Amino acid sequence: LVDMSEAPSVFSRIVSGEIPTTLLAETDRVIAFADIAPQAPVHLLVVPKTAEYRDVVELAAGDPSLLAEMVEVASSLAKEHTGGEFRLVFNTGESAGQTVFHVHAHVLGGSLQEGTLG
Numbered sequence: 299l300v301d302m303s304e305a306p307s308v309f310s311r312i313v314s315g316e317i318p319t320t321l322l323a324e325t326d327r328v329i330a331f332a333d334i335a336p337q338a339p340v341h342l343l344v345v346p347k348t349a350e351y352r353d354v355v356e357l358a359a360g361d362p363s364l365l366a367e368m369v370e371v372a373s374s375l376a377k378e379h380t381g382g383e384f385r386l387v388f389n390t391g392e393s394a395g396q397t398v399f400h401v402h403a404h405v406l407g408g409s410l411q412e413g414t415l416g
């Protein structure tokens with residue numbers, strides 16, 4: 299679980315509205331917006347509003363229905379933005395490229411370049 303004494307993650311600051319962002323989707327528990335540094339023609343992020351879970355392993359163990367909701371939001375975004383087909387990436391751990399320890403899914407679509415992992 300996240301140590302709440304840490305400074306709020308960039309995604310908590312987006313959830314709270316402190317960092318202005320154009321939301322592409324919002325449910326009671328999830329928001330979605332474009333990645334600031336896109337690595338594919340379509341590169342969106344799906345983020346739970348809660349900062350409770352650092353990564354997808356903690357989320358799957360702690361709140362599987364929230365994980366399912368993220369997948370549903372990713373799927374509906376993909377219908378809108380990529381024709382319905384997409385790659386869903388959860389970087390898990392620093393050596394795997396995770397930089398923000400507030401669980402999030404990368405939704406990648408459009409003709410992906412070989413080797414691009416988002």
Ligand code: 5GP
Binds near residue numbers: 308319396
């Ligand atoms: P990670 O590397 O943790 O899997 O993914 C973090 C992602 O968040 C990166 O792809 C990065 O470009 C994106 N990101 C970091 N800061 C911001 C921000 O302030 N706004 C947006 N829209 N995306 C951000």
